Every structure is written in C-alpha cells, then in structure tokens.
Amino acid sequence: MLKVHSEPPKQAALANSGPAIFALGFRPFFSAAGVAAVILIPVWILIWMGRLEIPHYYGSVGWHSHEMLFGYAAAIIAG
Incomplete structure (x- = not known):
C-alpha cells in the first residue's frame, strides 16, 4: 500500500541576490515578450x-x- 507523507519536502532557502524578476531564468524573457507585444502590435x-x-x-x-x-x-x- 502507498504511504503518503504529511510533511512537505524541505526546500533550500533561496539567497536574496536581487530583484525577484531575475530569480528564475524565464521571467525576463516572458516579461520582454509582453513588452514587445505592447509595442509591436500597435506599430x-x-x-x-x-x-x-x-x-x-x-x-x-x-x-x-x-x-x-x-x-x-x-x-x-524561451520563457
């Protein structure tokens, strides 16, 4: 029978090394795609x-x- 643990796995604390937008690699690309869409669609x-x-x-x-x-x-x- 499968035993389900009630305690969630522990994650290593992320070092606060800068703005949250740069914490993960996809965030700048996804944000840039939104900005590009706002600019390029009206053009x-x-x-x-x-x-x-x-x-x-x-x-x-x-x-x-x-x-x-x-x-x-x-x-x-990329994002």
Whole structure:
C-alpha cells in the first residue's frame, strides 16, 4: 500500500541576490515578450493601415511573419 507523507519536502532557502524578476531564468524573457507585444502590435496596425511607412527589405507581410516566428514566438518559447 502507498504511504503518503504529511510533511512537505524541505526546500533550500533561496539567497536574496536581487530583484525577484531575475530569480528564475524565464521571467525576463516572458516579461520582454509582453513588452514587445505592447509595442509591436500597435506599430504593425499602423503599418497595416498605411499610416506608418518603415524601410524594409521585404514587404509588410514578410516583416510580420518574421517578427512572429523569430521574435515573439522565440521569446515565448524561451520563457
């Protein structure tokens, strides 16, 4: 029969070495993805509406695809 222990396992105390956002590796990347989304989505909407023109090598759809695949998605996967 399985015996369930009522005492939770003890964890080593984490050293207070800085801000909590840097305590785990995923936190800065996940936060940066949120900030990037807040900035890049309005920029993309302005470009899509034709109110903002930025010089780029490929078209707006190519820029959007590149940002979603290699920018935002990579930040989420890393986070």
